[in-house]
Amino acid sequence: MHGSEADAASVLFGLNPMWVAAVLFAITYIVVMTEKVNRAIVSLLAAGLMIVLGVLNQEAAIRGIDFNTIGLLIGMMVIVAITRQSGVFQFLAIWAAKKVQARPWGILVMISLVTAVTSAFLDNVTTVLLVVPVTLLITEELKVSPYPYLFAMIFSSNIGGTATLIGDPPNIMIGSATGLTFNDFAYNLTPAIVVIMAATLIPIYFIWGRHLKAAPEDRQRVMQFNEREAITDQRLLKQCLSVIGLVIAGFIFAKALHLEAATVAMTGAALLLLLANFGRDAEHQSKHVLEAFNEVEWITIFFFVGLFIVVHGVDGTGLLKLLADKMLALTGGNLTATSMIILWSSAILSAIIDNIPFVATMIPLIKAMAPTFGGPEGLMPLWWALSLGACLGGNGTLIGASANLVVAGFAERAGQPIRFMQYTLLAFPIMLMSIAISMIYLYWRYL
């Protein structure tokens, strides 16, 4: 618990701060869910009201913002914004398709793997924005329906994103709040993710994969793609790959070097900006730096800022501690039962609501359980349950994660719309299967 009585300014009209905070928090959730008002506006306004109504003062509000999460997100977004210009993602997709002689099912597997691995290191939305266009081109040339490919890509982007500290916002938040490192995430989550990825491809094979066929001459056309030509800028590519290599090394050795993830990502971003702009005159530098900064998803960033303040305000009133106690009373303080409840409720809720506010709320709630489970060390299974549930749950419906909506947008424009119910009927059971695998994994490894 980082909130304290000293943080609270005096609440207006003598209202109970816990109630003010709870009502503001509930309204924020509901308005974000309806999507009638942009989520950044909602969270910033709610954060402002928290301060104006005296639930917490500005100093406490700023302390509530997790700048490690913000810095890590912005740093990685800048690195990706520059790297995408090199054409390396198109290269990867085409290379993967040719490795399997442009066989339709082989391509589906390869594209899924490229998406999963890329999502593990980059933002999921960016990944699908880069890989979907090539995939659509390939399916068009092969004269096969893009639907199964896009379906598989939604799943692989969310599954891949779960594997590492930097793959998905929930992991970034959990890592930052608990001090769990890049290596901790890789060591504890990646094995489960490999199994889940493989298991997800099985139903996709039986539903669509075994029926996918392409004529030899159409496959020949894809085989004639020259992936080397997809690389637009060799020099930039080398710079990007070097910096990404350094950044990942930085994450791996962060603990030994006493560095936080945001420092690694932001320094990497600054270094790449320096290399990419080296030798350019002042005017061109400004233009290119501004372009890179414009690619940062400011809506997400400001949504985080507001949300951290709102959750900190709620936390400071003791409401989350109260909820944690209720939950523990329900499970009788049993670690297995608590893990399972967190896993399944995170999954089902994340399929319907945005997992970012959910995880932001769960973090202080789980932290409040530390005394029951013998200190922060005892909470490990709960963090992995939260991460697996919140990240994988996003696959359940079309609105479960932002990457899903981006893929659906492409599908719509390509004249192959992914319908909400049609998607949910297949995706929800496959998502539940991935949670069942996670359950077995957690049980086997930690409980």
Add this chain to the structure above:
Amino acid sequence: MTAQTLMNPHPMTLRSSDTVATAADHILKHHLRHLPVVDEQGRYLGTFSIYSLLKLTLPKAVLDKYGLDHVSFITENIGDLAKRLGGRREDPVKNWVNVHDVAHPDTPAMEVMLLMLHGRTTSVPVVDKTNDRLEGIISFWDVLEKLMGESA
């Protein structure tokens, strides 16, 4: 001077149900760059242009707004491009129009020039404000002739 005085009130137009093949014939025969497309009520739906023909030779995945910004890795020959265009001959033109910024009959001449400059187009459709009917087309060449005539 307004759009009304600059425009050609009887431009060649396409019906929304006309096919790509018909449009291509007109464009080739008359060396036109832009053909406005109207529905049965004469309402402006968009413009079929030489750029529409270029698009028709390309894969859809390239044309998406977040699509591929370069395709130098595809090694297709002119025959492949022609085959793709050929496969779309019977498509209605309305699927391939671009909706340009339009002028209204009372739009001032300078605004029309600015529309051409910003839209990088040589023809501006003139559309009735209330019922969206196409009233005429302002071609860059008509404007230029008027300008040169005045300055001589």
